[in-house]
Amino acid sequence: MTHDLIHLSAADLASKLASREVSSVEVTKAHLDRIAGVDGDVHAFLHVSENALAAAAAIDERRAAGETLGELAGVPIAIKDVLCTLDMPSTSGSKILEGWVPPYDATVVAKLRAADLVPLGKTNMDEFAMGSSTEYSAYGPTRNPWDLDRIPGGSGGGSAAAVAAFEAPLALGSDTGGSIRQPGAVTGTVGVKPTYGSVSRYGAIALASSLDQVGPVSRTVLDSALLHDVIKGHDRRDSTSLTDDWPSFAAAARAGLAPDALKGVKVGIVRELNGEGFQQGVKARFAEAVATLQAAGAEIVEVSAPSFEYAISAYYLILPAEASSNLAKFDSVRFGLRVTPEGGGTVEDVMAATREQGFGPEVKRRIILGTYALSAGYYDAYYGSAQKVRTLVQRDFSRLFDEVDVLISPSAPTTAFPIGEKVDDPLAMYLNDLTTIPANLAGIPGLTLPMGLAAEDGLPTGLQLMAPAREDARLYTYGAALEQLFEASWGHSLISQAPHLEYSEQTAATEGVV
Template structure:
């Protein structure tokens, strides 16, 4: 049936269910692909040693007539921010090198229960701090479209694994764009669900009021299949919503059939289009909107007067929460321990440990956050940032009174070259200018590929955002656009990606 790794997760699930292929065959094909190309891409930090035994168990249960979930036997990559009992969980940091968790993150546990086969842990910026996966303590990940370019961040490993056909699906985390921005630059689909829709229990915390777990995939339907498994209330997470959630896969199928597009009001965030957007990104964005408009959607320009302050507010709120969350890595409670030569006091051991265990970007943000929370500056910095956050939430509320979903480019530019912005933190931070507002407001967002930028032939994504709890809207509009564009192109975007491995 051709190359198994080129199948979507939905196609794989169908072939597994029908007996056309086995989970062992699907898993082995992806492990072979990892062996072939990951030396170049470096999407994985750890490849599972028991993936095949898990796949064998799925095949045995299916052969015995057991009623399995629709996705049982489909391989899955897991971002290393999520703890796992059978693989190390490092969050891309030397501080946690070799750490083995005594429990699985809730989303990992639910994935296992559904029959997904974990392939391994994917690379990421250290403690999810970065937009390029260059801040991993274990070396950068490379973009499968161009190995000299970044795959986005912090979840570049998950996006690169999916784009390089090293996994059909991956779990990611999104604090300010860490699923959607990598999706944009790798030609994949990335979803940040509503804050509280997916449990954060077992996700190594960066900024607790912003972090959200979500799917990375090659199609909107595949993302829906994964979100259906991981969403829902979790008593272990105090921020988990008690809501009953509709099937996102069903919403994607409705969108692919053209349902829900006629009369859909799409708001264009004109203020974000002025934020240094690359010409090719802007042109593909407007072309995608034209396609939607020709098929029944209504395009409305919507103001967002306070979005220009989102990056500044975010880079006070996030470092403040990171400073608090990462205080636990103190050489006593969690993480590595470094003892100065000749011994030392608790303070000296703590200082030596944090100096050796944290990379420069993590240190930068801890210092910034600690300063923002310090006596005499709390109200001026952290308090003011929270007020701006409220204004941004009000902008969203006002916009959603006029439109059903909001649209913007998923990121300002296509993938930049490795090292190009590494010494310019502000330039790096501005990569998240279009994605940060959704995290500040807690609303869901999706990035869907819309073609290649004419300047460099690299992928471009469009971002849609919906009101909180209305994730299904994103799946409908995303799948509608995906289907219309593929009919127009005559192929999927990733079929145009350069070949890696033996055929490169």
Template sequence: MSAEYTKLTAAELAAGLAAGDFSAAEVTAAHLAQIEATNDTLNSFLCTNDAALETARKIDERRAAGEQLAELAGVPLAVKDVLVTTDMPSTSGSKILAGYMSPFDATVVAKARRAGLVLLGKTNMDEFAMGSSNENSAYGSVKNPWQTDCVPGGSGGGSAAAVAAFQAPLALGSDTGGSIRQPAALTGSVGVKPTYGAVSRYGAIAMASSLDQIGPCARTVLDAGLLQDVIAGHDWHDATSLRHDWVSMAQAAREGAATGSLKGVKIGVVKELISESHTQTGVLQNFNAALELAAREGAEIVPITAKHFEYAVAAYYLIMPAEVSSNLARYDSVRFGMRVDAASGDTVADVMSKTRAAGFGSEVKRRIILGTYALSAGYYDAYYGTAQRVRTLVQRDFNEAFAQVDVLAAPTSNTTAWHLGERTADPMQNYLNDATTIPANLAGVPGISVPIGLAAEDNMPVGLQLMAPQYEDARLYKTGAAFERLIAARDGKMFWQRMPALQSVKAGA
């Protein structure tokens, strides 16, 4: 077969593997070659899996023997380094965990292995998922495949860049305040934050436990749905895991793509998430054009006011650092992480202090200090307690909005990808990068980012964010796939087919 395996979607790879058109070993080899050819430029992978080819060959043997395999068996998968794995280091992008080998797999990783997905390697990320540009990794910045002097977004820029650069058809990410959706928007890929608790967090190195959510990254809505079908479901290891019978997200995506119809769908546009003074012109133009397409297909566009959304960023940056302060206390040179050698006369407290100073980066230290202050005696009620009350008000705003509309829409990011180093001097500017994505994490509702075009100013991708009520992930997939089809019909091709190829690796190369 002469087709480029790396240019096939996960759904196409799955169909071809099942039909015997090519082997999992050939597909895996092509993606590993693509990683080798492009990773020096992108820095999206921290390591590749030495066992990937052998795993693929075993899948081929099982298929040849007539064994009934899962739909995605033999399809390659990249894994964000926030998820622990037994056969590759798990560092969460931090020096303090350099070389750490986990004795167990994260639940989503274990599910992926059981489904026959081939793990390619671990993707780069902002340290402990703290950042929105992927410039905070202890192992260097990830580059955006569209323009390599730009950021890919964060914290999951490695997974998003890997998918956008054809290094992997699928990737796993984590989303605490937008870390799947925002990189998807900046790289022109698809990213989904499921309903909080829909996907197990067991084995995800914790940043902020009440906000973290694992989800899929892909080039199409259908591919993301196929992966979420694999990883979703109750897990007794995770106390926040939901007991719910999830319908097939892939089926919902197929239904949405079948017609591209949005007739009768009520789409709410939240004015608090769209500010002309803070939103790039090209982003607004693409967002409004997507809404116009939807309206022509019979969707009803409804203005929505969510008055407490303007406080979401402030509340998030009190709640999240407080949980960071608690979760990262375990990296103390005694229980987990590296240890700086003690000097003569050093106490345990001295070694702990030196270890954390050497092992944590500046952004992690900043958030630990913020969180510890917010939780301190005399400030707990004024800061953390107040932020939690605002969180409740944001949740109520969502409930009121969804009483009027089916989904909410906003730009995933108010800007396209910015240049490396452009915003590093101002932490506040970086914190505002997630202004449109944070509300969904505070409320636990699902969100998806779908690429809708290129900004005229810089020819960089723009993402449309859709949000739905809790448990209604399938509604997002159906609506997102409909938008994807409308954009493809307008442009004459699927958006991912416009992605720049840093390197083409053909079958048999």
């Protein structure tokens, strides 16, 4: 039973729970057993909830009493450690917040609880979401379930790996420059960066406030849509939150299952996001995806966005600048780690010692870069110029969406690379977000779904779809249509081909997960 439950989609679990074929306690226990059995190898979780089974039991009692529950009621979910949770530590992958338990839930976490999902725990991530491989976590790297010697992407590698390893059917991530979509590509999962402002950022530990966006991680397009429906909507506590009335994204995904869902759709291939420097296996799978779209009746148009050539440079000036400001709050005075120098010292001495010990090398690198870019003598030359490029990126997207309905590209230029290969080469690491960064600069939505395995290494590749701001529903309709076509051609879902990590349910129970 456990094996069967952990391999079901969130939608299928929800159906079985609603019909009372299984209980939330059974489903939650199956996933907790899975975590206990395999997470010693994967290291997707930083903290496993002690309240999960009690929360599941309470949902089962309410269902038995005839209460009306949410569509995903009783389904377990993992939560990226960048999100505040009042009953679990929230460290953002950093030693400077080790053991810190917030006094409140992030809005999206509160919405999960209100919709009767069951939080399983907090997932590993690059420190303060700075990274593309989850190797910059202060608590050690997460490993890719497809190959434990390779990275699961970043910064949200923990959430993607948890879903790919069947430790959770759903997860929440955050995407600043691709931290949902790039991990999705290299782990064979589905990830969505919603329109900026459509999902509350209140309670998300900020990296770059004009770029960060919380979004869903899952194994199917429909599951992401169902989770997106839970977390979307206006939040008065988030000053950037949109007041739109959003459509049902689950309904949009189901509409994509119609036979002619892609007929007549204009699809733009962005020349600057597919070419030199891309792994051959990624390019081959992308060409096949384009052919699939054409066969389904879509019109393929090659388009160009010249500003995208400068997007990654602009991003790595804007992000560090905003990060240096946001991370100033970690000063040893208000909360978190406090390191007092030997013999004492001033507040400035304590702050310096705390930040030296509490921040990792990548965080320090970006704070220094960002502070420099914002300094009086260099603001216009660096930060100001980067914002001008951002405007050009936004204008290019606006122009392209006058021509096409949706844009596509590979979600990442390569498959998962070996752990340690790029950790000491920041510039090589930054290039992993080449295809995902433009969407964050423009605030538009993006979705990644599996498009097959690369021939040279047998590892997953991802297809990215991008739509105009506020048109997230398009991504779910076209994404679900493509997912159906891909799986029909393969004869199975891609994730079903992932290596199954061995574990003993009896061993898991004796290790304390019961």
